[in-house]
Amino acid sequence: MQAFHQLVVLAEALVGEADAHDAATSLWLALHGRVSIRCAMPWFPMSDDTTYVRDQVDALTHWQARTGR
Numbered sequence: 001m002q003a004f005h006q007l008v009v010l011a012e013a014l015v016g017e018a019d020a021h022d023a024a025t026s027l028w029l030a031l032h033g034r035v036s037i038r039c040a041m042p043w044f045p046m047s048d049d050t051t052y053v054r055d056q057v058d059a060l061t062h063w064q065a066r067t068g069r
Helices: 002-015 017-040 049-061 063-067
Strands: none
């Protein structure tokens, strides 16, 4: 859980304290889902890791605009 806590701290810097846990949870689940799919279906076409992480962080930085908070 130390890694998740660090992610919450980083999310707080991007979206503010009130939304940090929700935003970090969203990113945490997205990253773990990618790993699960890669393990279960290695043939499934995916973008490269750098692009995927960049896109997820970009989505996180736009969290407030999407949630209206």
